[in-house]
Structure formats: structure tokens, C-alpha cells
Amino acid sequence: MTGQAGPAALRRGGRRRTAALLVVLLPVLLPALLLLPATGAGAAGAKATTAGTKATAADAKPVVTLSARQAGKGGEITVKGRGWRPNALLMMLICGRSTPDRGVIGGTNSCANADGRAVTTDAKGGFRKKLPVAEPPVPCPCVVHVATVTGERADADAGFVVAGHPTAPLPKEGTGGRLAVLATARLEGDSGILTWFGAPPARRLVLTVGNLGSAPVEDPVFEIGTAHGVFAPQWEERPWRGTIASGRKARIELPVELAAGAHGDYQISLRYGGKVLVEQPWGVGRPWGVTLFWVLLCLVVPAAVFRIGMAVVDKVRPRSSRAPARTPARSPRAPARAGRRRRPRPTAATAGRRAPGTATNPPAGSTDDPAATTAALPWFTPDSAPSGNRPTTKGQS
Incomplete structure (x- = not known):
């Protein structure tokens, strides 16, 4: 009995100590236990609020407001916007034949592009910018059209009236086929050697379209737009011959060509019925052949001008300043002048025929005679020398 009661007593003592410890720690742990669920719920609520804010910001559509709904040409209005991407580059234009519901009919060809303004949104996606009032190239109704230049496409329109500008009804919306x-889409083709020397780069825009409307589309007229950098695209019509029945598809190939010497990053757009269907980037290399041509031209032309200038200077300078002309050196074997006669050298045969005592001096008339070249004094000859100058012989007194 004693051995069985001992462990039971120990168990009861341990339970009492645990209960006493819980009683002591309960006042300390109770506030923490009460605050923990509230903190977790608050954090979850904050996360949900942040997620909801982000979702609202993502789902929010860009909005544009104007300081005035009507103004005349030469005036100025203030354009405000919100709901745009932070730090996004936007373009503001006044466009005709447009409404906020149907957008800009005809694209930027219906807008006053020369009087547009660019603006960059702030960190919250808002902006404020003044815009001069200009008349668009087509009649009103008009809008102030704001659209992104780079990145994901986004735009917004605000109705506006240009005072004194003519108005015309909008074209009816088509109820036929819809492409x-x-x-x-992709750009096919390659550049040739002439493009390296500045020829216009050319490609083919290839894509597959389907007719989602209830009526066939016959001979659709597409528009190809080419944009370079931050500039708005320039649109050109590209007709396509054929018929696309309802519910059918077709492969479309349209030529795309840039200006001569074009290089850099381009954006090719395809539009049909006022709606942009495709946007395709195109990187065009620099025409290095043109650069090489200008480098060679800058080297050859100055050299040619220098040579021509030196030739002209040599022709027009005075003769006294020119260097004397060099006379050709006379050859030692050249023949003697016609007026001079050279005395033949005596040979052994002719020397033996001479009489002993004969002088070997040349005759007086010879040109090789020294006496002929030096004039003798008239008062003095070798035979009439003064006696005082004659040499005396030994023994004479």
C-alpha cells in the first residue's frame, strides 16, 4: 500500500504546482493572447487593403480633364490626368473627327501634330500640362487625345470644341465584317548590299487575320504606320486584294519600306478600321557604306585641291624666283667645236723625219701656240733684249 500511494501523491503534487504556475502566469499571458489575434487580423486586413488598392490602381482607367471645354485658335488650356503609369511619357494632341466614345477616327492624321505637347507622369501616375489650341486638319467634333508613347498602350480622350472650326457628322460605323x-505577325525579308550604301530598307509584314463578323470583307484597305523613337507613326494605305468570308481566315502580306538612309529602332503598326491590330519592332542597322564614302571624300578632295593649288602657284610665280635651268654636262668625248682645230699628236715616224735642232713648238698661226694667245710687246723681241739683261759668260769682263 505504501509503495502504491507514493507515486500517486507525487502526481498530485505535480498537478498542484502546475496549477499554481498557471495562476501566476495567467495575468501576464492573457493580454498577449488577446492581442495576438487582433494583430494577425490587422495585418491580414492591411494586406487585403493593399491588395485592393493595387487592384483598383491596376483596374483604373486613365482619365483626362480640361480647364476649359471650348477655346479659339491661339488660346491655351490646361490638361490634367490621373490613373496613368508612373513616370510614363505621354503625347497630347487636339484631334478632329473624334469623340470620347469612338476615339480618334483616322488616327493621328486627324490631329494637329505640329502643336502637340509631350508630358511625363509623376510617381503617382498624374500630370498637369498646358496645351496650345490649334485647328486639326479635319472638321470637328474634336477631342484632346492623350496616349502613351512607349511601353504598354493606353489612351484617353476628353471632348473639346475649337471655336470657329468647321464641324461635320461622323462616318457611320460599319456593321459588316470584323477582322x-x-x-x-512578323517581318520577313533581308537587306541587300545596296542598303549598306543607303538604299531604302524594305520588309514584308506577314500575319494571319480572321473575319469575326457576319459579313464578308472584300478588298480591305490596311494602314501601315512607321514610328521612329518617340515620334508618332506616319500612316500609309496598303490595299489587299481578296475576299475574307465570315468565319474564315487569310494570310496577309504587306510591303513595308523606310526612307533612304534610315537606321535605328522603328515601330511598325498595322491598322484597320481605325483600330491598331499589330505593333512590331524593327531594328535597322546603320549604312556604313555611306560613312566610308564620306571618309574617303574628306581625304581625296583636300589632296586634289592641294595638288591643283601647287600647280597654279608654280605657273603664276615670277620667272626670277624660279630656279635656274640645269645645263646638261658635256661629255668628255664630245666633238670639238667647228672653229677649233686640234693638232695631231706626233708619232714616232714623223718625229724621225724632223731635222735635228728643229723646234717642236707649234707654228705661230696655230691655235695651240701660246704666243698666239698672248700679244707680244712691240718694243721687245727675244733677239733685241737689252745688253744689261743678257747673261754673261764665265771669263768675260
């Missing part, structure tokens, strides 16, 4: 792109 949509079914496959990724």
Missing part, C-alpha cells in the same frame, strides 16, 4: 489577328 482580328489570329497569329503573331
Whole structure:
């Protein structure tokens, strides 16, 4: 009995100590236990609020407001915007034949592009910018059109009236066929050697479109737009011959050509019925052949001008300043002048025929005679020398 009661007593003592410890720690742990769920719920609520804010910001559509709904040409209005991407580059234009519901009919060809303004949004996606009032190239109704230049496409329109500008009704919306792109568009083709020397780069825009409307589309007229950098695209019509029945698809190939000497990053856009279907980037290399030509031209032309200038200077300078002309050196074997006669050298045969005592001096008339070259004094001859100058012989007194 004693051995069985001992462990039971120990167990009861341990329970009492645990209960006493809980009683002591309960006042300390109770506030923490009460605050923990509230903190977790608050954090979860904050996360949900942040997620909701982000979702609202992502789902929010860009909005544009104007300081005045009507103004005349030469005036100025203030354009405000919100709901745009932070630090986004935007372009503001006054466009005709447009409404906020249908957008800009005809694209930027209906806008006063020369009087547009660029603006960059702040960190919250808002902006404020003044815009001069100009008349668009087409009649009103008009809008102030704001659209992104780079990145994801986004735009917004605000109705505006240009005082004194003519108005015309909008074209009716078509109820026939409706084309949509079914496959990724691509640019096909390659540049030749002439493009390296500045020829216009050319490609083919290939895509597959389908008719989602209820009526066939016959001979659709597409528009190809080419944009370089931050500039708005320049649109050109590209007709396509053929018929696309309702529910059918077709492969479209349209030529794309840039200006001569074009290089850099371009954006090719395809538009049909006022709606942009495709945007395709195109990087065009620099025409290094033109650069090489100008480098060679800058080297050859100055050298040619220098040579021509030296030739002209040599022709027009005075003769006294010219260097004397060099006379050709006379050859030692050249023949003697016609007026001089050279005395032949005596040979052994002719020397033996001479009489002993004969002088070997040349005759007086010879040109090789020294006496002929030196004039003798008239008062003195070798035979009439003064006696005082004659040499005396030994023994004479």
C-alpha cells in the first residue's frame, strides 16, 4: 500500500504546482493572447487593403480633364490626368473627327501634330500640362487625345470644341465584317548590299487575320504606320486584294519600306478600321557604306585641291624666283667645236723625219701656240733684249 500511494501523491503534487504556475502566469499571458489575434487580423486586413488598392490602381482607367471645354485658335488650356503609369511619357494632341466614345477616327492624321505637347507622369501616375489650341486638319467634333508613347498602350480622350472650326457628322460605323489577328505577325525579308550604301530598307509584314463578323470583307484597305523613337507613326494605305468570308481566315502580306538612309529602332503598326491590330519592332542597322564614302571624300578632295593649288602657284610665280635651268654636262668625248682645230699628236715616224735642232713648238698661226694667245710687246723681241739683261759668260769682263 505504501509503495502504491507514493507515486500517486507525487502526481498530485505535480498537478498542484502546475496549477499554481498557471495562476501566476495567467495575468501576464492573457493580454498577449488577446492581442495576438487582433494583430494577425490587422495585418491580414492591411494586406487585403493593399491588395485592393493595387487592384483598383491596376483596374483604373486613365482619365483626362480640361480647364476649359471650348477655346479659339491661339488660346491655351490646361490638361490634367490621373490613373496613368508612373513616370510614363505621354503625347497630347487636339484631334478632329473624334469623340470620347469612338476615339480618334483616322488616327493621328486627324490631329494637329505640329502643336502637340509631350508630358511625363509623376510617381503617382498624374500630370498637369498646358496645351496650345490649334485647328486639326479635319472638321470637328474634336477631342484632346492623350496616349502613351512607349511601353504598354493606353489612351484617353476628353471632348473639346475649337471655336470657329468647321464641324461635320461622323462616318457611320460599319456593321459588316470584323477582322482580328489570329497569329503573331512578323517581318520577313533581308537587306541587300545596296542598303549598306543607303538604299531604302524594305520588309514584308506577314500575319494571319480572321473575319469575326457576319459579313464578308472584300478588298480591305490596311494602314501601315512607321514610328521612329518617340515620334508618332506616319500612316500609309496598303490595299489587299481578296475576299475574307465570315468565319474564315487569310494570310496577309504587306510591303513595308523606310526612307533612304534610315537606321535605328522603328515601330511598325498595322491598322484597320481605325483600330491598331499589330505593333512590331524593327531594328535597322546603320549604312556604313555611306560613312566610308564620306571618309574617303574628306581625304581625296583636300589632296586634289592641294595638288591643283601647287600647280597654279608654280605657273603664276615670277620667272626670277624660279630656279635656274640645269645645263646638261658635256661629255668628255664630245666633238670639238667647228672653229677649233686640234693638232695631231706626233708619232714616232714623223718625229724621225724632223731635222735635228728643229723646234717642236707649234707654228705661230696655230691655235695651240701660246704666243698666239698672248700679244707680244712691240718694243721687245727675244733677239733685241737689252745688253744689261743678257747673261754673261764665265771669263768675260
